[in-house]
Amino acid sequence: MSSDVPDPGPDEDVAARVERVRIEDEMEQSYIDYAMSVIAGRALPDVRDGLKPVHRRILYAMHEMGVSSGSSHRKSSSIVGETMGDYHPHGDSAIYDTLVGMAQEFSMRYPLVDGQGNFGSMDGDPAAAMRYTEARMSPIAEELLADIGKDTVDFSPNYDDRLTEPEVLPSSFPNLLVNGSTGIAVGMSTKIPPHNLQEVIDATVHLIDNPDAEVADLMEYIKGPDFPTGANVVGKDAIYSAYATGRGRLTVRAEFEVEERESGGDRIVVTELPYQENKARVVERIADDVNEGIIEGVADLRDESDRNGVRVVVECKRGANVEVVKNQLLEHHLESTFGMINLALVDGQPQVLTLKETLAEYIDHRKEVVRRRSEYDLAEAEDRAHILEGRLKALENAEDVVELIRDAEDRDGAKEALREAYGFSVDQADHIVRMQLGSLTSMEAAEIESEYESVQAEIERLETILDSESELLSVIKDELRDIAETYGDDRKTSILEDEGTVTREDLIPEEDVVVAMTADDYIKRMPAAQFDPQRRGGKGIIGGDPKDEDRITTVFRANTHDYLLCFTNRGQVYRLKTYEIPEMSRTARGKSAVNLLDLDDGEQLTAVVPTDDLDAEECITMVTRHGYVKRTCAAEFENILSTGIIAAKLEDNDELVDVEVTDGSMDLVVATEGGMTIRFDEDEVRQMGRSARGVRGIDLQDGDAVAGLVATSDDDERSLLTVTANGYGKRTPLSEYRRQSRYGKGLIDIKTDERNGPVRSVKAVSEDDHIVVMSDRGQIMRCPVADISTVGRNTKGVVIMTVEEGDSVASVDVLPSDSGTAD
Template sequence: MSELLGGRLDFGTVVPLPLEEEIKHSYLDYAMSVIVGRALPDARDGLKPVQRRVLYAMLELGLRHNQAYKKSARVVGETMGKYHPHSDSAIYDTMARLAQDFSMRYPLVDGQGNFGSIDGDPPAAMRYTEARLSALGEEMLENIDEETVDWGPNFDDSLKEPLVLPSRIPNLLVNGSTGIAVGMATNIPPHNLTEVADALCYMLDHEDVELGELLHFLPGPDFPTGGEILGRDGIVEAYRTGRGRISVRGKTHVEDVKRGKKAIVITEIPYMVNKTNLIEAIVRGVQEKHLDGITDIRDESDRRGLRIVLEVNRDMDSQVALRQLYSRTQLQTTYGVINLALVDGQPRELPLLEMLKVFLSHRRNVVRRRTAYRLRKAEARAHIVEGLLKALDIIEEVIAVVRGSKDPNEARQGLTDRLGFSEPQAQAILDMRLQRLTGLERHKLEEEYAQLLGDIEMYRSILANPKVLDGVVKEEIEDVKARFGNPRRTEILDAMEDVSMEDLIPEKEIVVVLSRDNYLRRMMLEEYRLQNRGGKGVKGATPKEEDEISLVTVTTTHRDLFLFTTKGRVFAIRGHMIPQPRSGKGKPVSSFISLEEDEKVVALRDSRLSGARFVFFITRQGVAKRMPVTELENITRAGRRVLSLDSGDAIARVRCTSGEEDLLFVTASGQALRVPENEFRPLGRQARGVRGIRLDEGDVVVGCDVVQAGTDLLLINEKGLGKRTPFEEFTPHHRGGGGVRAMRLGAKTGLLVGSWGAAEKDEILLISNRGRMVRLAAEDIPILSREATGPIVVRLDEGDEVADASIIRAEEEEEE
């Protein structure tokens, strides 16, 4: 060798590289190859590359749902030889999973033979089984031959393969996906096709859609094995952020068996749980005394469905045994949702809204490209048909030109030069058969031409008008829903888990406090004993200077609490979910609800709305709105928008009304305006509202109270002075007025903190900025005229001020 190289060795250009850098780059290249090319699905069609290649190979083999089955080995060979040069077992396992009705909510492959079982049995060898595309699987490939998707070279650059499928079904959500990449993983649960289709259609009809609205159509995952989902908080969190934990349990019931014994019968198990492993775990738990009272275990599953029978000892409560099964076996599991998928080739964790938007964007693109393709074809064909019709009109001249030509090229040239036909038209005329000269054939050409012109107009309208395009997308989604949709299998339980939790938590009245830096906490109301007017109260918290009290309300551990925000949204959380710290300031409100940037909670409201027909809002700038109470039904932690606000404005008060009452607006400077409720017509959630009270410059609304018989207007100012004034002293006026004086204010009183309607038997809970709380009887506060200021109702430390107050209704305590 050295002689051939002139006595020296030549290794070419040598580039020295640090080993650490080379390993880093090589590992990153490998990681991205696994992430993009193997483990993660594309957000558009919900498929990994191997799944996409299997489905496309089956289409090329002609294995449609109404054609004969072919051996699985042939599909595997076609896929491996043309598109996926990897292990045949990996390809076969992929195809088998696409055919398993216990793995896929909607199988994309129709398998014949043993494709595995829920017991964990593997599929039979590929030489024994047969397969074809399912009808739904074909929908994944519909219109793939109409330039609807991008194509790329296969592994040896000898063929082209689709980089994504047109996918008329939202497969990423409908069938979910599971995969482990390098440093990341995906675990997307399956959903019901009907529900996903309804959510997509709603998004097409409404531009600004919020998560809370979509939950009405898409309440949660729908597993192929059924089961029950416990609670909605995990679902909302997963849909909001892309990650969440969902508790899933199997379906059971209790049956009477021989000699007075009872048996727990399991008919559905959680998704991805192996039935054999579950039974073995139960047997092991009985042997090791983790599970009590189970005397016999039988697997009675057959082709009609799953059935596991657990006989229970006569002395054992079957419900106690069932709770042990839930807590100590996989009969109840936690499904960790990770909505990780590829968007533009990059891995991203996707909230529900983003997943639906990606699919809709993909479908719009597919329909747009398909329409452009069909338009080109239709225009080309219309051009040909137009030429044929023209030729029939001047057939003698055409025949003369053709007969007078010595060869086809001269005839084609003569038709274009002398008769004005284009090259394609001339060729079509030369290819035309003599039967086209009959009257019937001419009629067919005229019908075809009219149809083509109609199609061309339709295609152009689709491409020119996004609304028309969305209409086509919606129509196709509804068609898929009508043909393949089926009822939900997994039941979502609102009450079961919550009730069991609340059974352990006594229903007690609580004080919920929100600090100025948005920390939420609760305390027991009973801790604050009734005091006489002028008392100093007890310490409710020891907030830092920047953590002064902002809002306070009274509710119970079993009720929902509505939280209204500066941006006109409302959220609901259960009372017992709010922390009760022995010390400290609680938890950030953002850990319970999803707040946007610069969005803050401005009102807390007990969800008890018995007898109310409307919810009334008044903003700090005096804008008022009356909304039907039905708009607040089924609100969750996902939230819902209920009021459109002007820039810089915020909700001041929220009240519930019957529809036939008067409302009294009160401002910080002590002005009050009484207005009949019917002056405000009911408005929907997106409406802004109308002027309720005219404000002087710098003044803001701090109170809004329903005028009711047996109640008086309670007014408290910043320095702790207060009074009650009869509502009769305020005569009704039209909305938009400036009002009359409600309290005489000065430097020693400060501004009004708020106003509240209070009855003689009610109690008042006052809280100061520094956390001092006073609970006193309403009857201890004197009734005075509008012009009066009132006596001291709470003594404050120097520098402290009243932050808020809440009314403890006497009738609610009696009901409790």
């Protein structure tokens, strides 16, 4: 028995020929080889035609079988068998599953296979067995194979070297973006959404004309993914990020509408589901959540879908808030995330591509295809012109040529005689010898001359294409436009703005609330409607239950959907959403704010500013207990860390007392605990950074301290409400406080004798407003401003809230007349 291995001699050590390698290195290299085999040979699409090997082989097998869009359907088992036997030596189930996917209108934006029979459904129903279904190529699939016989792409041997198969298809349109792709390889995956054909082609043409175009320019044409199931993509910024980086998370939302029932109540009708969602499973999950009480307000659930489309009906109970039901459905079932990863093979290597890079790679591919096709067509045209030239010369000497052929002993002799007599080439002489006498008629001669002119024109056109880059690109653009005109359709998926995204906020009813906080950082919110207005002088009702040695420090009104800037006495500012504050009963102590605000020991909230209507060009104006005033542009408070940021730099023992929003044209009224006020133009306080201390706003008397700040203007018809620690207060028109220069001693506002106690709060109020007063021990009272008489400056005021012995007013806030809470 012979062997290729030489027989070692007696002195040759076989072990010396064994190569020693580290097992880690061998395993690493073997794994890399395996991974690349899976990546290139199975899991990832090629950027040029957007197909994985199995898709490409199925289409090429159908092409070779003649199963085109114009032929009759063939059994799927026949197509699978041909594909498996000639090109794809893997399991038939994998091939058939791929074939089914290419035929499903809900899976592929532009199906590449025209199926006949049961090819599955959106409910997850499987396709019938391959022996029952039939298939053929769809018309658009033939555009992927167009000109494949003209040496436009490279071929390689199939798995057993019997045949050859294309390494890539010519692809007359950017199929990778048009139909998308999904695949999981070793250590990487791809998930490319489908797009609208017309939009992709328009963007491709634009990039050909403008090679320096950026992703934003291309998005003028490609608005976003276009799923075969329609629905909506939420957020243009997310789409741009995904296109600009090749990776992104897109929120896909179902399409639905709210209808009124004739019998009363509403129904939510879902007509489009997110891409790749199992409809039956979605309906089942909704039913489970309704039964478990997760979704409330649903009376009935039906799937009325048919061949015409999706229709899932959610009947709401009478009196149910349809907006809340809708948002609950969105949060749990009608929205999904599409994790886009634009990963494809570029020159056989996996690469994450931006939108521009994807289209640029396709354009390079088409340039190569059109160039090779033109070279092939040119060679064919030149061969034909050469033959026609011979025929025309033969026609000019028809009688002599016929005589020469007739006198020859055989065909070979005739060919040789023609070549010697007229200089014909071998091909020309062979063609002339085989010509029929009928072709020598004058009509035939005219047709030959006409054909020759046409061939010459074609040769000239092809040479121009090959010699000019612009002409080649013009051909590509024209062919793309033809594809768009033939197969283009309207977009199915809508693009919604970012504000359409459902968040936890959408599940929270919008209402005005009162927020209370204690010195020990316990916080809660209570609906403002719980507090009925009382006549001034009342004791109020329990609004909190602070424990021993704790006390209420802050009370303020807010809307549950407000974003709040929360300023503390230490000069820090935090950002907080009102609905994040736990809602509790009036008598509850509250919950620790440690998870909401990162406050230090002794740090307390002193002012709250809603940011929803805050203009970035406005100013945050602050005042400290020692009388310092500063203005900082609101734009500097846009990015606030969870641990807060510095709002003002404070001196030792100084504290931030109050905050107002100003626009540069207002006056500032600073009030002190001792009953003094000063009004001056805010322009006297220049804008400064967050870390600045500010300038002096009022010259405080010994032992006095600032109690609050109000912003006003010349045409402000409101009054200045002053409330003291012992529950007394008064209203005085703001017009009675004349403007002075900054850093004066000010004017007397209210007497702060033993009866009144020091000033605790000053607010600008209108006649129709209500105020909310809260004491250290948690008593709270809501009082109409109209009940508080208007008096002049330098008066004692009237009792607003009866405060028990040992208790005092902690905080005051205003319920504006336009808040919907005032009676």
